Amino acid sequence: xxxxxxxxxxxxxxxxxxxxxxxxxxxxxxxxxxxxxxxxxxxxxxxxxxxxxxxxxxxxxxxxxxxxxxxxxxxxxxxxxxxxxxxxxxxxxxxxxxxxxxxxxxxxxxxxxxxxxxxxxxxxxxxxxxxxxxxxxxxxxxxxxxxxxxxxxxxxxxxxxxxxxxxxxxxxxxxxxxxxxxxxxxxxxxxxxxxxxxxxxxxxxxxxxxxxxxxxxxxxxxxxxxxxxxxxxxxxxxxxxxxxxxxxxxxxxxxxxxxxxxxxxxxxxxxxxxxxxxxxxxxxxxxxxxxxxxxxxxxxxxxxxxxxxxxxxxxxxxxxxxxxxxxxxxxxxxxxxxxxxxxxxxxxxxxxxxxxxxxxxxxxxxxxxxxxxxxxxxxxxxxxxxxxxxxxxxxxxxxxxxxxxxxxxxxxxxxxxxxxxxxxxxxxxxxxxxxxxxxxxxxxxxxxxxxxxxxxxxxxxxxxxxxxxxxxxxxxxxxxxxxxxxxxxxxxxxxxxxxxxxxxxxxxxxxxxxxxxxxxxxxxxxxxxxxxxxxxxxxxxxxxxxxxxxxxxxxxxxxxxxxxxxxxxxxxxxxxxxxxxxxxxxxxxxxxxxxxxxxxxxxxxxxxxxxxxxxxxxxxxxxxxxxxxxxxxxxxxxxxxxxxxxxxxxxxxxxxxxxxxxxxxxxxxxxxxxxxxxxxxxxxxxxxxxxxxxxxxxxxxxxxxxxxxxxxxxxxxxxxxxxxxxxxxxxxxxxxxxxxxxxxxxxxxxxxxxxxxxxxxxxxxx
Numbered sequence: 107x108x109x110x111x112x113x114x115x116x117x118x119x120x121x122x123x124x125x126x127x128x129x130x131x132x133x134x135x136x137x138x139x140x141x142x143x144x145x146x147x148x149x150x151x152x153x154x155x156x157x158x159x160x161x162x163x164x165x166x167x168x169x170x171x172x173x174x175x176x177x178x179x180x181x182x183x184x185x186x187x188x189x190x191x192x193x194x195x196x197x198x199x200x201x202x203x204x205x206x207x208x209x210x211x212x213x214x215x216x217x218x219x220x221x222x223x224x225x226x227x228x229x230x231x232x233x234x235x236x237x238x239x240x241x242x243x244x245x246x247x248x249x250x251x252x253x254x255x256x257x258x259x260x261x262x263x264x265x266x267x268x269x270x271x272x273x274x275x276x277x278x279x280x281x282x283x284x285x286x287x288x289x290x291x292x293x294x295x296x297x298x299x300x301x302x303x304x305x306x307x308x309x310x311x312x313x314x315x316x317x318x319x320x321x322x323x324x325x326x327x328x329x330x331x332x333x334x335x336x337x338x339x340x341x342x343x344x345x346x347x348x349x350x351x352x353x354x355x356x357x358x359x360x361x362x363x364x365x366x367x368x369x370x371x372x373x374x375x376x377x378x379x380x381x382x383x384x385x386x387x388x389x390x391x392x393x394x395x396x397x398x399x400x401x402x403x404x405x406x407x408x409x410x411x412x413x414x415x416x417x418x419x420x421x422x423x424x425x426x427x428x429x430x431x432x433x434x435x436x437x438x439x440x441x442x443x444x445x446x447x448x449x450x451x452x453x454x455x456x457x458x459x460x461x462x463x464x465x466x467x468x469x470x471x472x473x474x475x476x477x478x479x480x481x482x483x484x485x486x487x488x489x490x491x492x493x494x495x496x497x498x499x500x501x502x503x504x505x506x507x508x509x510x511x512x513x514x515x516x517x518x519x520x521x522x523x524x525x526x527x528x529x530x531x532x533x534x535x536x537x538x539x540x541x542x543x544x545x546x547x548x549x550x551x552x553x554x555x556x557x558x559x560x561x562x563x564x565x566x567x568x569x570x571x572x573x574x575x576x577x578x579x580x581x582x583x584x585x586x587x588x589x590x591x592x593x594x595x596x597x598x599x600x601x602x603x604x605x606x607x608x609x610x611x612x613x614x615x616x617x618x619x620x621x622x623x624x625x626x627x628x629x630x631x632x633x634x635x636x637x638x639x640x641x642x643x644x645x646x647x648x649x650x651x652x653x654x655x656x657x658x659x660x661x662x663x664x665x666x667x668x669x670x671x672x673x674x675x676x677x678x679x680x681x682x683x684x685x686x687x688x689x690x691x692x693x694x695x696x697x698x699x700x701x702x703x704x705x706x707x708x709x710x711x712x713x714x715x716x717x718x719x720x721x722x723x724x725x726x727x728x729x730x731x732x733x734x735x736x737x738x739x740x741x742x743x744x745x746x747x748x749x750x751x752x753x754x755x756x757x758x759x760x761x762x763x764x765x766x767x768x769x770x771x772x773x774x775x776x777x778x779x780x781x782x783x784x785x786x787x788x789x790x791x792x793x794x795x796x797x798x799x800x801x802x803x804x805x806x807x808x809x810x811x812x813x814x815x816x817x818x819x820x821x822x823x824x825x826x827x828x829x830x831x832x833x834x835x836x837x838x839x840x841x842x843x844x845x846x847x848x849x850x851x852x853x854x855x856x857x858x859x860x861x862x863x864x865x866x867x868x869x870x871x872x
Contacts, residue, residue: 107401110442111469113476113803117446120402123409125190130417137454137853140419143379146197148186152222154230155179156203156211160237168243169604169622173321176205176608177328180376185339187348192410193368194336194348195375197418202230203241207378208282210603211241244602249278249595256588259556269549269558273738274538275589276731278596279530279636281605283421283515284623285383286612287523291373292366292388295359296333299611300326306617315620321604322611325376330356333372363389363396363404367411374420376608381422381514382415383522386441393440405443412447415456424512426470427461427490431506437467445470448484449477454853456484459513462814463490468807475806478823479797481844486517486787486822489814493519496780501723503630516727517820518634518785524614525630526606526623526718527784532593533728535735536707537639537742537752539585540646543578550670550740560584565666571655575647583710590714590722593633597717600624626718633716634784637707637726638735639752641689641759644700645744649686652695665743672741672748683745690758692769697776708781725784728754733865751865755822756786760868767792768809775817786819793827824866831855831867 108115119127135145159175166174179198186196198204202223206212213234217227250271257266271277290299303326307319333356340348351368360366366389374382389408396404415423425441428434448458460474474485490509497508503521512522520527539559541550546567547559562577600606606623610616616627653660660682668676687693689700708724715721728735732754741748746759753759756774763770767790774788790810797803810821826834826844834841838856855863 107405108446110439110446111467111473113469113473117405117443117450119409119450120406122190122192123406123413126188126192126410126413129188129190130413134417135419137419137857140417140455141421143197143419144200145418146199148183148196148199150216150220150223151183151199151201152226153182154202154233155182156201156205156241157230157233157237160240161233164240167317168240169317169321169607170324171240172205172211172604172607173324173328175211176376177324177331179204180328180332181335185336187336187339187343187345191345191348192364192407193371193414194340194352195368195372195414197375197379202234205605205607206282207284207380207606207609208280208600210600210605242603244599246278246596246599248599249592252595253277253592256592257558259558262554262556265556265558269552269556272734273549273551274535274542274585276533277589277592278599279528279532279593281528281531281596281600281624283381283518283529284526284606284609284613285381285512285514285520285522286373286377286609287614288370288373288383288385288388288612290523290614291369291612292360292392295355295357295369296326296330297357298359300330303611303617306620310620318604318610318620318622319617321607322617325608326611329372329376332376360392363392364407366392367407371411371414373612375418379415379418379420381512382420383512383514384424384427384436384510386425386438386444387436390438390440393443397439408440408443409447412444412451412456416451416453420456422457422459422512422514422517424459424461425485426466427511428463428465428494428509430510433509435463435465435467437470441470442473445473445477445485449480449482452480452482454483458485459517460485460487461490461511461513462487462811464815471807471811472803475797475803475810478792478806478825479794479803481794481825483823483825486513486820487810487814488513488517488519488820489818491815492779492817492819493783496783497521500780501630501632501721501783507629513785515785516729517787517822518725518727519783521630523612524628525632526613526628527630527632527723528597528634528716528718529784530636530725531597531633531716531722532589533636533638533731533735534586534589534707535638535739535752536582536643536703537646537739538735539582540578540643540742541740542585543574543581544666544669544743547581551738565650565669566662568662571647571651574650578647579706582707586707586710587714589635590633590711593635594717597624597633601626601717624718628718630720631716631718632720632784633711633714633718633722634725635711635722636728636731636784637704637724637756637782638728638731639739640704640707640726640756641700641762642739642742642744642746642752644703645686645688645696645759645762646742647703648689648696648699649683649743649745651699652686653682669741669743673745680745683743686744688744688758688762688764690763690770690773691765692772697773700773701777705778705781708778712781723784724782724786726756726782726786730754730862733861751868754865755789756782757788757790760865771809771813771818771821775813777817779817779819782819788818788821789824790821791824794825795827797825826855828867831863835860835863835867
């Protein structure tokens, strides 16, 4: 047995686990299928459980109908046990309808591709249409129609779609990931939570709370029956070990590591393989007991658990951090074992995050850097020092809860089992706000010149920088109010559709309040606004301030003409703009402008409460959103051309940082990240060449630790170098295992579209 803390030794899978790994590699789906949890090893089975239930239960309340449909969709799925399985349970096959923790019930595109569904296309489409209103108490038109109404100009109702939606903002957002309480699940078991629901149900009168609690009971009883179904299937195959494990957890709390992992995995399946929080804390007592008896078997169970997570695309796991009660370091042997298994898998999943604090075991960050040096982009690292303090001081969280925070999704932040931060309630493009500010409230793309913002003037109308900046703040405040109002309508859709019904019984206070997770049932119910274009905005404002108002090297008339022309014929102006210092180079002027812009916006959004009950918080984890919003944002005063990417993290615009890694991290650490507790990712390029010796790796450890202890919130790593990326575009067959960070998730570089590949390369070309 190796020392799991070692950066030089690697674990080797036992023959039992190696068999599992080799078997799953024959059936594993690509990253995108795993991200959507559309990776069932079961072929299309032709079943329509959601349609069946909603057709059969016309007179029953919606949450009860939904719960019955969810349960049936699992119970009609045949248990599948693979040869040598240590843990069992697979994703449901793709069917015409399914629930989802973001959308409510969604329609899946199986009619043209799904075996027997193909031959029943007309029948199923007719049934879906007939049941649509029953299955969707509200749909997104509840939000989109209001957006059209607010921005209609006369009879023209296309204004919102043409000039705002997916240009200035994405309203409603994903509103998906949350972490239920796996601690509660393991402590009470299904039976204990079921008893809790039944007791609360007996106390409430008829109404929504009774319907919700009844639905929770149905979900829990269905999960129990599903587990028992696997026990029966195991009996039929002579797998007594699996049968015994499943029967033990169907009613009672788990007693062994295998039982605990199996219960977590079954519930994770029902939760759409979402996020599982602080796994090294939840499983530690079970692991310690198992390892004391037989360390090899304990290692096999943990490896099998990680392989299930890998195969099915779980969205995040958090390791390390502090103990919620004592604030002592929580890092333990299981933390390192989980990382070592991740190291062996060496792929885009499982997605893992580390919490680092001033008293963290130094070996945790050392092992992370070693993994990066081997070409991995996981784990992400996050600072306890800024996150915990900010939760308490800025968002009124209890200290013990703040200490228990976890990463989820593509690096958002929540308090597991106690919160619903919305996870992308919407995305707001600050660079587009500046476009409106410099063009009298009109999008430069709009040939009809319809004013949708405020008539604050054009670039040539402002007599001072502070006058211009004041107009920017007015435009931002105007659009922010509409944005938050519309995002709240999106939240109403999710609440009406009980989209997080499966998560609700395992979220603290939902049962006590008699409210679902999306209706404000959690302890903490903040909103979350993803922020696009902050660096482009601040760099543009700083260039205008410096060249037009301070140094008077450029007239506002010339700059206006250059921007309007997308710099065609104004190449010298573009060069002047590009020469102005940019955020990301440890330049005090540029960095102060970036801090000012973000702070003003994130303070503005705190003026508004989400439907769930608490204020909005800032975030920045845009995935490929920096590319898509950039396509719809006109040329900007930082020298960026129309359509170029905005950047997809809290860091500088791709290619703008010229002074090296330390300077870039220094710039980011100056930002008001204490207000960005939805999760503010910083893409960090540390090539394998920079980590090829122990001394170089030690330097990176010290650099990342300094960043996290001195204002940096989060860092996610890409380790390729620019020549490797360019060669991968030409010779993809030679680089099939080249992993990079896009902006919240990892992906194999060769799986990206060319435009996304080019954006990644631009980050390295500085």
